[in-house]
Amino acid sequence: MLRTELSRRASCSPETVRHYERIGLIEAPPRSTAGYRLYSTVHLRQVCFIRAARSLGFDLDEIRRMLVLARQPDAPCRPLDAVTKTHLRHIDEKIEQLRHLREALARILASCEGGKIATCGIVEALHGEDCQTKPNPSGFNHGGAHITR
Amino acid sequence: MLRTELSRRASCSPETVRHYERIGLIEAPPRSTAGYRLYSTVHLRQVCFIRAARSLGFDLDEIRRMLVLARQPDAPCRPLDAVTKTHLRHIDEKIEQLRHLREALARILASCEGGKIATCGIVEALHGEDCQTKPNPSGFNHGGAHITR
DNA sequence: AATGAACCCTGTAATCGTTACAGGGTCAAG
DNA sequence: CTTGACCCTGTAACGATTACAGGGTTCATT
Known part of the structure; x- marks a missing residue:
């Protein structure tokens, strides 16, 4: 299939697919005589994997690692589990x-x-207390230009 | 005061201050004979406002609008209140x-x-159900190249 | 046979907020 | 006079995605 069909089936834009290839997240597919990318369902599965992981908030670097892990059917899935758990903690923090x-x-x-506005608590709150006119909270200006000319 | 002092008092980096000037979020301050930016406490207050709003998750465009509103002491603060309420809703959605x-x-x-890995539910879940081998979810390919050569 | 529409290709730049770098200049203290 | 901390400028990086320009290809409909 061509790029647009792949992207449609994976629910993303054609540009996104090209992007994934450019950054080495999916392999470059073979080309037609005219130079068109010819994708197989293997590519489709990969892009679907990526989109699903993206929609769960994984970043592309995490996904890159997950793809490497997921490619080996006989490997234990504990490392993949670990990536997921870490991500879950990040989400909880967020x-x-x-x-x-x-x-x-x-x-x-x-x-x-x-x-x-003059008496609005929002404006006041946004000006904070730890900046203001206090000149030198923790000494600095180690050899430098004038402080206040 | 110079840029580094301003930035230190407003708890951000000097580069950030330059950035705010570049995008017109704060006014360009007067310069010393050597070309150094000379900030007043008015600038400090503005940058503090910006940093406080940023730390509450407002984006710079929202902040730009808020600054315009906050500059007029005699204007009613309902519009500012509205911006804040909208932002609160966004946070709730997030x-x-x-x-x-x-x-x-x-x-x-x-x-x-x-x-x-072969039997791992994570891998399976990430491949989803709505992509797969189903060829044409909603007709397309209106006059275009071959679908599957 | 010609035209239009939908796709394909490439490289590049935009978005957002911030930081980093390179390649200079300035100023005060040791 | 050297050191160190700051100043200036312009430009590019980050992450993920999108947009644009300037082409080419394929197919269906005139």
């Missing part, structure tokens, strides 16, 4: 971060009372 | 997505029983 962030944002939002 | 993703991944992980 969720945790977003929760904190959500909380902070909600707090800030609550401080707005619908008045003018 | 958390929800990640939860789904986490669930899917955990299910897949559970299907691995520690045997060989």
Whole structure:
């Protein structure tokens, strides 16, 4: 099959398929006399694998490693399991971060009372306390130009 | 103050400050005779605002709009409130997505029983069902090259 | 036979936010 | 005078994907 059909069956764009070949994630397929890429169902399975993993949030480098592992039917699948577990931990961390962030944002939002910008809690919150006019939080300027001309 | 001091007080890198100027997020400061950028505390406040908003996950385009709003003390802060609320919704959506993703991944992980790759549920799950050998999910190939030579 | 439409090829640049590099100049202290 | 820390500029890298320009090929319909 040609590139567009492969991409359609794997639910991605033709450009993405070319990209995967360019970065060596899938092998370059044979070509027709006109130079067209001729894909087999083996390629299709690989691209489907990649897309499924991408949609689960794996990055292409993780996927590259997974493909190497998945290619050997007789190898133990513990290493693949390990990659997946690590990824799951990353996702848990990301969720945790977003929760904190959500909380902070909600707090800030609550401080707005619908008045003018000048008295808005959001604006104030976003200016923080640890920057401001305090000149030199931890000494620096080790030999350098003037500080404040 | 010079760029490094500004960046240190705003907790970012000097390059980031230059970047913000380049994309017009902060105004270009006056220069010393040697061509050095000379920042005031007004710039500092702006960069702090930006960094605080970034750490809450706003993108630079949202921040650009917020800066315009925040600059007018007498304007009502409802528009700013709206931007923030929209962002909060985005975060909630992202958390929800990640939860789904986490669930899917955990299910897949559970299907691995520690045997060989050939029988591993992870590999199988990642190959999905909606690609495979089915040739033409929704008719296409409107006047084009051969489908399968 | 000619035309149009849908595909194919290539190389390159865009996106987002940030960092890094190269190849210079400036300034103060040792 | 050297060292070191900073300054300047322009440009390219990251990751994943998309977009564009400027071609060529195949097939169906006029």
